[in-house]
C-alpha cells in the first residue's frame with residue numbers, strides 16, 4: 001500500500017505545477033488552492049486546467065490531490081452579506097474540486113462572537129451546501145485551534161453538526177497543531193489513545209479522512225494557531241510517530257503546512273523516516 005504523504009504546494013504558473021513541485025519534494029499527495037486564496041469572486045475551472053492536472057497526475061504518479069478553501073471564508077459570519085459571499089465562494093470551491101476530480105475541499109469552520117448563534121449559522125450554511133454541491137467531493141471540516149471566536153475546536157462541536165446533518169459527505173480534516181492548541185494531547189501513547197477514544201465516541205473514526213501534520217509553536221491548550229516545523233515545536237516527534245504508525249490512519253492523506261516551504265523536503269523526509277514500514 002502506498003502511503004499518501006505530502007505538502008501544501010504552490011500552484012504558481014498553473015494548478016499542475018503543485019504536482020511537479022510535490023514530486024520534486026518527495027510527496028505522494030499534495031494540497032493546493034484551486035483559486036487565489038485571497039480572492040472572493042467565484043471562478044470556474046477550464047477544460048484546459050482539468051486536462052493539465054490529469055496529465056500531471058499521470059506524469060508524477062501523484063493521484064491524491066486535496067484542496068484547501070480560502071482562509072477568509074466564514075460560513076458562520078454574523079454579517080449576512082459576508083456569509084452569503086463565503087457560501088458562494090465555498091460552493092464554487094466544491095464545484096472546482098468536482099471538475100478537477102479532487103475528493104476533499106478542506107474548509108475552516110468560521111467564527112462568531114456568540115458561539116451558539118455561530119453554530120446555528122454554520123449548520124444552516126452546511127445544510128444548504130449539502131443540498132447544492134455536486135457529486136464527487138466531500139466537505140472536509142478542519143479541526144480548529146480555538147483562537148478568538150473560532151468555532152469547532154472541540155469534538156463536541158462537530159458532534160452537534162453531525163446530530164443535525166448525518167451526511168457521509170461531511171468529513172473531518174484533523175490538524176495536529178490545531179488539536180494540540182485546542183487541548184488534545186497527542187504526545188504520549190496514553191493521552192493519544194484517550195483523544196481517539198473521545199473522537200470515536202463523539203464523532204466516529206470513519207469520519208476522519210484527511211490529516212494536516214504540523215508541529216505547534218504554542219503549548220497544549222493555548223488555543224493559538226501557530227504552525228512549526230515537524231519535531232521542532234511543543235508537540236514534538238513522538239506525536240508524529242504515533243499518528244504515522246497508527247493502523248487506523250495509514251490510508252489517509254497526510255499533508256504538512258509548516259511555515260517555511262523551503263524546508264518542506266526536510267520535514268517530509270522526517271515523516272518518511274518515522275514510518276515503521
Ligand SMILES: [Zn+2]
Pocket residue numbers: 068106107108142
Ligand atoms: Zn486550514
Ligand SMILES: [Zn+2]
Pocket residue numbers: 142175212257
Ligand atoms: Zn491545517
